[in-house]
Amino acid sequence: MTSGDIPGLMAMAFHAVMDTVHERLAEQGFADVRPAHGFVFQLLSHTRGSTAVEIAAHLGVTKQGATQLLAELETRGYVQRMPHPTDRRARLVSLTERGWACVAAVVAEWRAIEEGWVELVGREGLEGVEAALRVIVGAAGGRAVLRPLW
């Protein structure tokens, strides 16, 4: 019989990570990013250009909700909206230089935190954790999405 504690532990660990990341981002001038923005960044950093509807689908919100969020990110200088090359209704959203800098800061911080974990549980131990998580996430399929919960 297992303890049943692992989901709670994962949530606590993740919470601690995002707490630290948020603090470090604020120090680097990215104080105005909210949890929901993270998933937009994550998507845009992989696709290099998405429409509002696509972003809405990945965020799990309505297209209006996504549009509002994008408008906010645009005025804050994290994303830019350009006319879509082939569809004149659509606007292609992409990260600005500032947006990319923020993404880089998050990635760097996550890496730094992981390095700290190596000190705690050893490189082998952490590699075991990562491998296990990949299997678990893979098996969960579409349920395991990276949604705004930071």
Added chain:
Amino acid sequence: MTSGDIPGLMAMAFHAVMDTVHERLAEQGFADVRPAHGFVFQLLSHTRGSTAVEIAAHLGVTKQGATQLLAELETRGYVQRMPHPTDRRARLVSLTERGWACVAAVVAEWRAIEEGWVELVGREGLEGVEAALRVIVGAAGGRAVLRPLW
């Protein structure tokens, strides 16, 4: 160098867990519980009685926010508020039978999900994950709190 993927993987795995839990709770007649309620339950199931101010502190919201949440949980039959034994200003909040049943359902589901993970990564592998997480959470101290992010 580590991948930097582990925090994201933890978030995805946890998201998948809570997605499933929420679905199973709804099937068992607990469709009206929201993420924020979870932490109230978690606290009350360990203290067997807390004040609204204590609950607010653990949730990370204002006392008014906590009070509103508790009023909602009371009308839905998950908690009861009784006069505090020693402080006539205060009210002692505790879980009702229905509240305990909901907590039990979540715990059972987390256990079941973990058992499923044993199939995926082996009992040893999962024990390694749990041990590592306990060390990581322990080292994070006060940052690693179980807050409403489901």
Added chain:
DNA sequence: CGAACAAGACAAGCTACTTGACCACTATGG
């Protein structure tokens, strides 16, 4: 082509919080 459909904007509404003001009770220090 025309009819159904899709992307986005504009407006209004809702929900889970917040801030602010207040009362009842408790604790503390002359």
Added chain:
DNA sequence: CCATAGTGGTCAAGTAGCTTGTCTTGTTCG
């Protein structure tokens, strides 16, 4: 004791981040 500061809770109003609803413009498909 008793005045004063502090704490637990409530009531009321405001706000942020979504929602649903409606519309216009542009696209796709038979």
